[in-house]
Amino acid sequence: MTERPLFPGRAFAAFLFDMDGTILTSIASAERVWSLWAERHGLDVATFLPTIHGVRTVETIARLGLPGVDPVAEADAIMRAEMEDVSDITPIAGAAAFLAALPRERWAIVTSAPRLLAERRIAAAGLPLPPLMIAAEDVEFGKPAPDCFLLGAQKLGVAARDCLVFEDSPAGLAAADAAEAAALVVTATHSHPLASGHPKQRDYERLTVRATAEGLEVFERP
Incomplete structure (x- = not known):
């Protein structure tokens, strides 16, 4: 053929x-970091995780409209955590x-x-x-x-x-x-x-x- x-x-x-x-x-790495973040902010992890893929972090956070949350600062913190978690x-x-x-x-x-x-x-x-x-x-x-x-x-x-x-x-x-x-x-x-x-x-x-x-x-x- x-x-x-x-x-x-x-x-x-x-x-x-x-x-x-x-x-x-890098799905395993990203979802580990995002799961911890979602738990800290009282989100339903299973429902939230599918929304993170393919979209910029700051836009994912801003879209949630969480009171008192700075999307830029949170996105920076998530990026630093993801940079540490690359083993797999x-x-x-x-x-x-x-x-x-x-x-x-x-x-x-x-x-x-x-x-x-x-x-x-x-x-x-x-x-x-x-x-x-x-x-x-x-x-x-x-x-x-x-x-x-x-x-x-x-x-x-x-x-x-x-x-x-x-x-x-x-x-x-x-x-x-x-x-x-x-x-x-x-x-x-x-x-x-x-x-x-x-x-x-x-x-x-x-x-x-x-x-x-x-x-x-x-x-x-x-």
């Missing part, structure tokens, strides 16, 4: 990767080889995490730092707003509509759609199916990329 194109007849100017849940998994962060299967196969000027990481935390997690997962990273502090509005993907594309010198976004969260996919970019859902960390019409892959083990004069093409190996 031959390789199957995931986007038949489509080549992309660049790839934009979310970080957490997409090229590495691992790469998504096949991510390292897939990233290594890309031309350096044709991809970026676009994350809702602060830059310092993102760099810490990437190093903990044993992945190389990207040639370009858009982090939480680089945009006024985080996912699901499209700002981060629009900025990532701009920095790479391409249009967002010509990019392929790799994402795992509803907020990230909404941001990709708003930026008019194509998207591929990475499902390695999903415990339940994600309702989305975008193509899905568990990880990068069966993916290959070809760089042509037209752009980057993605294939699935049998």
